Amino acid sequence: MPGATSKVLKTQLLTAKAFAPYGEVIDRQQHTHFLINGGSTERYHQMACVDTGPEDGRAIISIFRKPVASHFPFRVEMMEQHPFGSQAFIPLKGKPFLILVAASAQAAEQGDLALFLSDGSQGINYAAGTWHHPLITLEDDDELLVVDRQGDRKNCNEIQLPDSSDIWVPAILIQGASLPS
Ligand SMILES: NC(=O)N[C@@H](O)C(=O)O
């Protein structure tokens, strides 16, 4: 458990501006749309761009199904990046989830991390190379659509945060729901 000297992260509002250093926010509330199909459908066009990087890359679509929510509070022990392509996470069940990022490996090792909370209607698209924590879900039985790069190159670098970096993600109370801790 976090101690008196631990750094317990606070969530930030997931806005396009705040998240810009790390990627894009996929949020109908923050995008315009135009009508298509005879006015029957709103197209929220190009909310994010898929970056497949070097020529051997192609964009793939996956579903991450996570039966059990992450356990809170937890100490941040590792972060990862995908140097050759972007990675988007789009909630399929409307459940809030957490997004933990850092501007660089050094920032991560120094505990300079940013924690964002999606309200469940917002997705994100990590820019290629963005340091982030693997998927952090707040409720059991969650599913997110993931769009990222498939290619021949190793596209996942990890760093282990030193034991001295006593950084914690707390239990987040969502309006009207209590979360596992
Ligand atoms: N390993 C994997 O595909 N997932 C991670 O990249 C993640 O960000 O959750």
Ligand code: NI
């Ligand atoms: Ni990832």
